[in-house]
Amino acid sequence: MTNQINFTIDGQEIVAQEGQNILDAALANDIYIPHLCHHPDLKPVGACRLCGVEIDGGHMTMSCLEPVREGIDVRTDSPVIYQARKIAIELLIADHHMDCLACAAAHDCDLLTVSAYMGVQPERLERLRKTERDLPIDTSNPFFQFDPNKCVICGICVRTCDEIVGLGALGFIDRGxxxxxxxxGNKPFVESVCESCGECVVRCPVGALAPKKPEFAAREVQTTCVYCGVGCGIYLGISGDEVVSVRADRERPTNEGSLCVKGRYGFNFINHPDRLTKPLIKKNGEFEEAEWDEALELIASKFAESKGEKFAALASAKCTLEENYLIQKFTRAVMGTNSVDHCARL
Amino acid sequence: MEANDKTVLICRGTGCESAKSPAIQTELMSGLQGSDVEVKFTGCHGMCQQGPIVIVEPQGTFYANVKLKDVEPIVGSLKNGGGPVEKLFYKDPATKEGLSTYHDIPFYSRQKRLVLQNCGRIDPEDIDDYLAEGGYEGLKKAIFDMTPDAVVQAVLDSGLRGRGGGGFPTGRKWKFTQDAPSDTKYVLCNADEGDPGAFMDRSVLEGDPHAVLEGMAIAGFAIGAQKGYIYCRAEYPLAIKRLQIAIEQARERGYLGKGIMDGDFDFDIDIFHGAGAFVCGEETALITSIEGNRGMPRSRPPYPAVKGLYDKPTLLNNVKTYANVRLIINNGADWFASIGTEKSKGTAVFALTGKIANSGLVEVPMGITLREIIFDIGGGMLDPNKNFKAVQTGGPSGGCLPESFLDTPVDYDSLIEAGSMMGSGGMVVMDEDTCMVDVARYFLDFTEKESCGKCVPCRLGTKQMLDILEDIVEGRGKPGDIELLEDLAVGIKAGSLCGLGQTAPNPVLTTLRYFRDEYEAHINHHACPAKQCKELITYHILDTCVGCGLCRRNCSTNAIIGEQKELHYIDQSLCHKCGVCFEVCPPKVFSVEIRTGEVKLVES
Known part of the structure; x- marks a missing residue:
């Protein structure tokens, strides 16, 4: 159990955990401090320079890098902080492709959130020279695309791939x-070591890394991924009667918000026309659709004829631990053989 | 060396080497073979503009601009015992009089050479030369006669401040690192000198590498480190080569490695080649780079003294800071503290360059005025007919000071107060032909390209400032741009992550502070008062033209029209403003005029 730390933000009493940084403590208490490069899953770097605060009247310091300390008085705004933040956000906007309506991140864009918080004055923005940048969009990955023109160089994707995925597929190229x-080598994503897990895509604070087919889910259903026995928690996003998105469950201890490429993007089979929705029984050399009762009865009768050493069970990694247990129990106790194996036993 | 023996010293710093000094050395050696004259090469003398330089000791006879063909008369004078070769003497720019020894040359006689004391005097590739000048005595004294605490206290008492430019008290840095608990600590030397036109650190490394090694070893003893790295940029191949030779020789003689001088102290040094990023001169970026990562700074605290290289307590100092250490240990903190001003002790090394008569490397006591450096040591303006306009110190992080600051003492605090900074030692002198807006643009162009891209204010802010400055010098400046530059400068200084960004606006702020009228002239009147910005000037031929045709024949775009012996004129639509007509027009005629401020810009 970590120690509790008491301090104040803008005069409000805050209770935080020892080791927590001021930004996380503020957000946990519903106090917004502008930020772009911070993500609670990652080590802070202080790159966007938006989350500045003053502690006990001292110099501006980045709240993401500053651990909470007992009794400190944190101020989230002052003329110096305002000026630095204002310039930073205006510079970001002048450098950004502002096609917000067509942007995949429109409903969840941290740049828009910061802009809304700071208040953008068009006459101030007009003074600035707009960056002319038209870099090619990398569409090589089948599931997501990367538009460098919308990238704010927060480094969240780079750190995600390093710290969470452990792959290091991404890095910074060039300077200034x-x-x-x-x-x-700045090769297309598909030619790199990237495993398409999309961890970076879900953490991108803007629309630079975005799913190729972003669909807005009308509602969500909490469930478990069917692909393997890990049992990652997911929310299926549903629109009409179709599954249109998958979101990882951050509360599920098995995956804590992470997913692999299959779990995150491999849901097209659900509504695929080739998907089997009824059992098939081979009659006269041809598969014919059958009802479940008929199919199960056929299986039971065939099993009854096959007890002993002529029987073997091969279980699927898609089954849960409990289901796999039942298969081996059934094979040993009912079918009378120890010939049990599993597709994941490589 | 006995007093009567003659020694010929030939400079083989980078500047003189590129002017064929190695071949001159070979010729001198073969010419003097069999005589009792010794021929040695040395590191940089500082007066690179006059190189290759040959000095004959003990008289101190100084030969400038020595060519291969000059070797014969030099050898002749030495062998035959005749007088020195007068035609090779350095000529005083004011009196045109030849000065026979370096003791007579104001460039040298007004300096106080402590850090550079061995540069140009000893063979940097021979440890015996260094030992003959008292080398490694400081390390011996520290290890065997002093405690680590006493060494740190001596550095504290000396008042030495970081020579990389920031001016943080060196002793305090040593104390912090000494106090940080760890079995493993590191001593790093920052030799990633990157300011445009600055070559102080390079000259020390090329001319006296052992002084830096000795300083680092003393630091290692003081803070409890066993390992040191010199982070030297790969663009300094000669410095790296001489450092490598020096490290190997020091190891052979027991001044580096296990059990230094047969005592208990182990300390070794390796060289790390920097890949040329300016930002790697920033301490956290330098450390990140040594660790094998992209050289990007990180936020402090924790400071390297607590958590540095491989997360261990790390002491990082500049080349010149370490070169000062042995002097403090040898001569005592009081001696060092007696040089300089109350808060800035010791000497400062500057790379003097720009529109100045004597450019080169100079070392002066802290507290000397800018006027003394520029006019006494530097010999004043390169073109005596031009007026002094400004001096830039501190490189891309510094600022430009006008004539009214010439009597400002050169020390850390006075320069900061004036809006500039000491920096690592670049000093660029500008005359009336320099456009101050263009100077600001030049430095922003540098910082914008060297920004690592990590933090928003520096990455995008320097680009924004550069775009605005480019617009101003190219005649597209708008009312409000000056205020916007000031607005951006405040945001970038306050918001940037590391020193590069925090100081990047300084060249703009100081030029705005002291030369605001030039910005206003550019924006409001489309005029460049220094007549340098091409988009804002036009060339005209006056009616005093005698029609010699020199300008017409030299014009690369055939923009000059006129019959021989008749008045010429310039077709402005063809003129590329290269200025060749202005340069070739005979001084007696002087009929080409540059005009500014009356140009109606064509709307694009």
């Missing part, structure tokens, strides 16, 4: 205003 995020 030419800095871009890219794969080794």
């Amino acid at each position: 205003v030419s800095t871009v995020v890219g794969t080794f």
